[in-house]
Amino acid sequence: MLNFIHTKKLNISDQLKLEEHLLRHSDESYCLINDGTSKAVVLGISNDIKALVKNKDLKKDKILLIKRFTAGGCVFVDENTLFITFIFSKKSLDIIFFPESILRWAEKFYKKVFEIENFKLIENDFVIDNKKIAGNAMYIKKDRFLLHTSFLLDFDIEKMKKYLKIPKVAPKYRKNRSHECFLFSISKMFSKEVFVSKIKKVLQKTFLVKPLNILDTKEVEKEYSTKFL
Numbered sequence: 001m002l003n004f005i006h007t008k009k010l011n012i013s014d015q016l017k018l019e020e021h022l023l024r025h026s027d028e029s030y031c032l033i034n035d036g037t038s039k040a041v042v043l044g045i046s047n048d049i050k051a052l053v054k055n056k057d058l059k060k061d062k063i064l065l066i067k068r069f070t071a072g073g074c075v076f077v078d079e080n081t082l083f084i085t086f087i088f089s090k091k092s093l094d095i096i097f098f099p100e101s102i103l104r105w106a107e108k109f110y111k112k113v114f115e116i117e118n119f120k121l122i123e124n125d126f127v128i129d130n131k132k133i134a135g136n137a138m139y140i141k142k143d144r145f146l147l148h149t150s151f152l153l154d155f156d157i158e159k160m161k162k163y164l165k166i167p168k169v170a171p172k173y174r175k176n177r178s179h180e181c182f183l184f185s186i187s188k189m190f191s192k193e194v195f196v197s198k199i200k201k202v203l204q205k206t207f208l209v210k211p212l213n214i215l216d217t218k219e220v221e222k223e224y225s226t227k228f229l
Contacts, residue, residue: 001092001207001208002030002031002092002208002209003031003212004033004209005032005033005213006033006035007033007035007214008034009035009036010037010214011040013040015032015034016042016069019146019148020069022087023087023146026087028089028092029087029089030212031086031087031209032083032084032085033084033199034082034083035082037078038078038079039076039077040066040077041053041066042066042075042077043065043074044068044070044073044074044137045067045068045069045071047073049065053065053164054163069139070137070138071137071139072148075135076160076163077150078156078159080153080156081150081151081153082151082186082196084151084199085146085147085149086147087144087145087146088145089144091143093105097143099124102140102145103136104121106149107126109202109206112205113195113202114128123172124171130173131181131182132183133152133183133184133185133186134149134151135149135150136148152183152185153195155183155185157179157180157183160179166178
């Protein structure tokens with residue numbers, strides 16, 4: 001059984017808190033789709049703010065800066081970001097709970113969504129023709145894991161330039177490319193509605209899906225690893 005939550009414009013900070021709650025306080029399986037959020041920059045738990053973020057511009061424009069509880073890179077997110085999160089226990093997904101195995105499982109899942117040969121996993125990113133369409137963040141417990149994927153339905157290149165620095169440590173396949181040359185917008189292939197519909201169809205073919213209203217989840221804890229900066 002896969003509990004399925006589809007929400008729209010849930011603030012990314014609230015989404016991350018919900019994900020952490022479901023990971024730590026339940027043993028059930030979940031898929032969460034969140035269609036967009038207010039503008040924010042989100043850092044991985046070990047990311048260095050000074051190395052990755054133009055903090056003065058963020059503060060000037062009153063853009064939220066958040067450090068999530070998972071690993072992964074630094075991203076600018078907004079209403080054109082589609083977030084998809086899977087949470088599984090060992091009893092419900094028969095794979096090795098190791099980063100490479102989890103990402104390869106996700107790659108196989110999304111190959112069924114995109115149905116094109118040039119979609120693949122490179123390092124920790126999903127790409128089309130070697131251009132990034134999604135980044136992944138992960139958390140693995142002994143018997144439970146969370147995989148959080150941020151898909152670029154579209155992106156505001158000027159905002160990315162304004163708020164994000166080019167990381168000194170980047171995926172090898174990036175090859176020092178600028179944001180414009182490194183990223184690819186999914187909206188060039190699918191509308192948001194079509195893309196979400198395709199994901200839902202693959203979910204229904206793969207799992208026994210139980211729709212769940214976000215209000216049906218238990219009250220979220222007050223203490224989180226996700227923090228505002």
